[in-house]
Amino acid sequence: MSDQIRLDDSDRYNLMLALTGLLVQGDEYEVQELAQRFEVSKEEIVKAVKNIGYMDMAHFENPDRYEVDYDALDEGYVRISYNIENVVEDVPRLSSRQASALAAGLVYLSSLPGLAENEEILELQGILATGDSRGNTPEVIVQPGSKDADLLIIRQAIKLGRAISCDYLNLKGEMRIGRVIEPLRIDLRGELIYLKGWCPENSDVRSFRVDRMRNALMTEVEISKAARSAELDDEVYHSSETDTLVTIEVDPEAFSLMVDFRPVEEPESVSQYVKRFKILVGDVRNLGRIVSRFGGAARVVAPDSAKVAVREFALKAIGELKPTQPKDAE
Amino acid sequence: MSDKKVSAIKISKPERLFNLTCALLYTTQGLTKNEILRSVPGYEGEYSEGGDNSSLERKFERDKASLLHNGIQLEVTIPAHEDENNQVTVYSIKRESFYWPKNVKFTPRQMALLNLAAEAWVGGSLSTAASRGITKLRAMGAIGEDSDIVGIAPRIQASDPSFRDLNNAISDHQVVNFDYRNPKTGEILTRTLQPWILQKVAGQWLVMGFDELRDLPRNFMLRRIVSKVTTAKPARTFTPPSLEQIAATVAELDALAEKQVAKIQVNRDSEAWFRYELDLQGNGSSNEVSIHYHDIYVLAEQLREYAGEITVLKPEALIQLVRAGFEKVANDHV
Numbered sequence: 047m048s049d050q051i052r053l054d055d056s057d058r059y060n061l062m063l064a065l066t067g068l069l070v071q072g073d074e075y076e077v078q079e080l081a082q083r084f085e086v087s088k089e090e091i092v093k094a095v096k097n098i099g100y101m102d103m104a105h106f107e108n109p110d111r112y113e114v115d116y117d118a119l120d121e122g123y124v125r126i127s128y129n130i131e132n133v134v135e136d137v138p139r140l141s142s143r144q145a146s147a148l149a150a151g152l153v154y155l156s157s158l159p160g161l162a163e164n165e166e167i168l169e170l171q172g173i174l175a176t177g178d179s180r181g182n183t184p185e186v187i188v189q190p191g192s193k194d195a196d197l198l199i200i201r202q203a204i205k206l207g208r209a210i211s212c213d214y215l216n217l218k219g220e221m222r223i224g225r226v227i228e229p230l231r232i233d234l235r236g237e238l239i240y241l242k243g244w245c246p247e248n249s250d251v252r253s254f255r256v257d258r259m260r261n262a263l264m265t266e267v268e269i270s271k272a273a274r275s276a277e278l279d280d281e282v283y284h285s286s287e288t289d290t291l292v293t294i295e296v297d298p299e300a301f302s303l304m305v306d307f308r309p310v311e312e313p314e315s316v317s318q319y320v321k322r323f324k325i326l327v328g329d330v331r332n333l334g335r336i337v338s339r340f341g342g343a344a345r346v347v348a349p350d351s352a353k354v355a356v357r358e359f360a361l362k363a364i365g366e367l368k369p370t371q372p373k374d375a376e
Numbered sequence: 377m378s379d380k381k382v383s384a385i386k387i388s389k390p391e392r393l394f395n396l397t398c399a400l401l402y403t404t405q406g407l408t409k410n411e412i413l414r415s416v417p418g419y420e421g422e423y424s425e426g427g428d429n430s431s432l433e434r435k436f437e438r439d440k441a442s443l444l445h446n447g448i449q450l451e452v453t454i455p456a457h458e459d460e461n462n463q464v465t466v467y468s469i470k471r472e473s474f475y476w477p478k479n480v481k482f483t484p485r486q487m488a489l490l491n492l493a494a495e496a497w498v499g500g501s502l503s504t505a506a507s508r509g510i511t512k513l514r515a516m517g518a519i520g521e522d523s524d525i526v527g528i529a530p531r532i533q534a535s536d537p538s539f540r541d542l543n544n545a546i547s548d549h550q551v552v553n554f555d556y557r558n559p560k561t562g563e564i565l566t567r568t569l570q571p572w573i574l575q576k577v578a579g580q581w582l583v584m585g586f587d588e589l590r591d592l593p594r595n596f597m598l599r600r601i602v603s604k605v606t607t608a609k610p611a612r613t614f615t616p617p618s619l620e621q622i623a624a625t626v627a628e629l630d631a632l633a634e635k636q637v638a639k640i641q642v643n644r645d646s647e648a649w650f651r652y653e654l655d656l657q658g659n660g661s662s663n664e665v666s667i668h669y670h671d672i673y674v675l676a677e678q679l680r681e682y683a684g685e686i687t688v689l690k691p692e693a694l695i696q697l698v699r700a701g702f703e704k705v706a707n708d709h710v
Binding site for chain 1: 387388389390391393394397399401402403414416417420442444445446447471473474475476477480482486489490492493494496497501502503504505506507508509510511512514515516519523524525526527528531532533543576579600601602645646647650651676677678680681683684697699701702703705706708709710
């Protein structure tokens with residue numbers, strides 16, 4: 047959608063190959079149109095087209111080249127003609143890695159119920175394999191995760207721009223009945239599926255875990271203007287000013303914590319394979335569960351209140367401490 | 377103005393690669409390295425006839441690798457009567473291996489799915505590969521549009537530091553070394569692996585390959601790799617596995633999960649109760665759940681999250697493991 051991606055040399059070369067493959071079919075395009083199609087800036091398109099025009103085979107006793115209409119290019123149109131044979135005349139194949147990255151992405155998508163039928167995914171993978179320059183040995187496989195029926199309703203509601211109501215189990219373990227959410231986007235994150243939605247109660251965007259949702263229903267209510275204009279980012283958790291800064295140390299086995307909880311600054315290396323980072327935590331009591339999970343591969347270094355919380359959680363889990371009640375936001 | 381001497385202008389790397397690609401497609405008998413350096417724009421400006429061209433030759437070697445990484449198969453041939461002389465190796469690109477097969481077209485819906493699939497990769501080499509792949513597909517006609525595919529943001533995290541290096545080694549068929557921590561004993565051993573594929577199973581990235589130490593196909597979990605992944609010394613390549621070999625090893629892994637079953641008891645209406653969807657099983661449903669697993673340590677981790685809500689019933693090793701993890705955590709936090 048955006049043209050924010052910075053291209054490196056290999057990306058630019060790849061873009062030149064793709065553009066040539068498209069333009070040699072003989073159609074004229076607007077620069078703007080091509081920028082949108084390839085999701086790059088207009089400047090990148092102009093540069094690539096000019097470079098295609100500079101291709102030079104004079105040393106091979108061939109004075110022909112791709113003829114770029116430079117006047118048209120100045121006015122925002124792209125058209126090339128060519129009279130040489132046996133240069134780039136069609137779209138090149140994908141590398142095995144390119145093909146398998148896309149194929150694995152497709153499998154991951156198939157974990158979203160109702161998005162695409164298995165046959166559709168298989169057919170697309172088949173096409174990708176034929177376009178893989180080295181035959182069809184996959185380099186990456188992603189097995190799809192769990193499915194959830196409520197997702198179908200949520201997707202339908204996003205498409206039609208309607209609010210949903212559902213029962214939702216919050217992190218305190220309470221089931222809230224008939225909660226209204228204005229659904230905006232479904233986020234697939236590893237094993238979990240979140241719904242990013244506008245919460246009219248809090249007038250804010252919140253992330254809801256779909257596996258904690260029950261009895262989703264589409265309502266007749268259209269989603270509000272506030273919801274439609276809300277900014278969506280990639281974060282699942284938003285910190286607030288009252289959060290505690292916690293330092294955590296991890297072995298490679300628990301590096302995933304650094305991805306799940308965006309550290310506030312670049313993680314530092316403590317020893318060759320131990321890293322230390324800081325995160326903001328709403329309620330340190332939630333750390334018990336998060337850190338204990340790793341059975342030793344993750345350790346809270348500071349503050350003491352967080353260390354105590356983790357210790358208490360672990361002791362409680364083995365029955366050596368009376369339970370206390372952890373709490374969390376959504 | 378003669379448009380011959382464009383080579384006086386600095387030629388960028390993308391341009392040079394493009395010129396090289398066109399020259400190698402155009403040639404019928406193939407080109408020797410010297411012919412390439414002498415004639416292809418991007419090299420020829422710096423070529424010195426009869427002089428030292430070693431830095432230019434290194435540039436050419438790097439460019440060859442760039443082409444390969446972009447999926448271009450270089451034909452490298454040595455004419456039969458001169459097989460002793462490296463200088464006469466000739467390079468070309470076979471047109472049938474270069475282009476997409478004719479008549480392959482994507483519908484707007486297929487393109488929309490592929491766009492989404494490419495977006496799913498966050499960071500790392502596969503995100504680059506997916507975006508370059510999709511760039512090529514976007515040249516094939518349809519623009520991705522489908523009203524059904526809105527409001528979805530998939531993200532596959534491939535954050536393990538070893539991911540990129542293994543991925544490169546898989547592409548290049550390079551044998552690799554890394555230190556691997558045995559989850560049972562904690563012992564660290566250097567392993568030598570012919571990496572075949574990367575696989576995400578039950579939320580964990582695995583590299584499957586041929587383990588030269590054990591002389592068998594094996595799976596390694598990326599998060600248990602505790603060193604950099606390095607090329608074996610001296611560097612050597614391996615013959616890539618057949619699809620059947622990969623399929624057999626994947627099937628073995630599935631069979632393992634089929635065989636290994638844990639049983640847990642879940643407290644009614646707890647979070648775990650919903651996690652295991654016991655509320656959907658109807659009234660009077662049992663509060664016991666059987667879980668098939670690939671890896672007992674990963675399962676123990678998952679179960680520790682539901683401390684206080686579940687009781688592990690079997691196997692005994694799992695009960696011990698869950699408990700030992702909590703004990704370690706308690707001792708680490710005094």
